[in-house]
Amino acid sequence: MVRLPTYAGCSLTLTIAVIYHAFSSRKQFYPAMVYLSTSKISLVLLLNMGLVVMCVLWQMIKRLFLGTLREAEVERLNEQSRREIMEILFAITIFRQDFSVSFLAMVTTLLLIKALHWLAQKRVEYIETTPTVPMLSHVRIVSFMGFLLLLDSLFLYSSVKFLIQTRQASVSLFFSFEYMILATTTVSIFVKYIFYVSDMLMEGQWERKAVYTFYLELIRDLLHLSMYLCFFLVIFMNYGVPLHLIRELYETFRNFRIRVADYVRYRKITSNMNDRFPDATPEELNASDSTCIICREEMTTAKKLICGHLFHVHCLRSWLERQHTCPTCRALVVPPEGGASTAGGQHGPRPDAHQSGNQSQYYMSSDPI
Structure with missing residues (x-):
């Protein structure tokens, strides 16, 4: 299997070659840019180089904030990636009239950002079950969650701003919804981490931690269920049945129903x-x-x-x-x-x-x- 550094080196060489050919054959800047944007081979190589750049940035962020991934984190990444790719393919069929190079780049960016969120959730779960955690790990995970929340907020702001300016349904609905889900998930993970740190400072004697964690997850599932329902209705009214949302909507509803049943059962037992x-x-x-x-x-x-x-x-x-x-x-x-x-x-x-x-x-x- 070709490693990323080797693939990135080959892609960079081919990109430099096609740019050199464009400027040497056209002699001027504008004709060269027209050639690069219209030639199919040049466009494919440039898009491939953009994908390589995003993957390299993703690897750098992962190495900076998380270091070496554990086996459970790699497994979670592989499982979620396969499922998410299928859902994004369904979403593309709904917004096929908006399909473009920029749309493809935004979808790829969304997938990479989602992968970072999966790793953040798995790393917090690992920290919660580890007796001794180095201070550097705490600094890295807090910085990582702050970085993810910043990314979510920026992309959400950009998508909502475009919707307000155009005042019509577009693919920005899809990205606004996705980054809203990611932002609320990041906040939930961070609050759960705060609960863990508070319990750790109390030497594991915080009796109400489980109660607050339960309510946190209940509120998170309620928010996600509400957003899924709203987004489903908006897409249905403007584009048709959003097939990629049916499974997520069902799973969110099922999780919320389970948590409510847990709460009712808990109140009944402990009364x-x-x-x-x-x-x-x-x-x-x-x-x-x-x-x-x-x-x-x-x-x-x-x-x-x-x-x-x-x-x-x-x-x-x-x-x-x-x-x-x-x-x-x-x-x-x-x-x-x-x-x-x-x-x-x-x-x-x-x-x-x-x-x-x-x-x-x-x-x-x-x-x-």
Whole structure:
């Protein structure tokens, strides 16, 4: 497989050659520029060089803010890229009357910026689950998120400004919507990172972190769902059915519905925790492991689930924000009506014994951008 430096060197050589040929054969600036903009071979080579420049800039930004990518980040990048390319191809069919060289350049730029957002989200998730993070990593990720928010804001402003000036539907609708989604996602990632830093400064004792994280994700999904619906209606009224939005609209609605169901279930379970979950007796604490598997701290008082496992009351409350199964055996905390407790999986990993006491690591969101 050809590496980027080799490909960039070959592309640069061919670009210099075609420019030299244009100026040597036409002798003057204007005829040379006309030749470069009308010759198909020259235009392809120049467009290829523009793509190489964007890829080189993308690699420089990635290396500056993130350094070497981890295997999970590369995997996320490959999976999201394949899916996003298909959606962009669908979008091009809708805006085919606006297809041009500038449109192609803007679509490529959007795809590269989206890739940076995927990496930022994955890196924040990694930082949240790492016991010790160097100060340089914190500086780089904060700078990276600030840089991404600046990019989102600039491109959003440019797209909205063009829409206001033209006062008619155009491909700028597509870019305005995309950068609005990216901007809100960047803010969500940054606020989630602030929650992590605050919990770290409190030495993992911020009990309300899981609650605020849950509400943050709920608000983010509500905003995205509202924007998807508005954009779907606008595109439908002006261009027809936006096929590339159907899957995103469905996934956003599904995620929002799951979060609302989680919240309703949480309120129902925790409304009478004292009656639903009895206090563990001293004999039960002595007979079992007195370490709370959620926070990894010793328990002097605990709540007992119907499966018999014991946990701190505040740890259990935080756990129930996102799960309704036992952290140890995965049995349902509240069995279904007319049935016994059954083991069941729910979105979210099972805590392992080697993990640190930061319970926020169990609430990582894996929603695609």
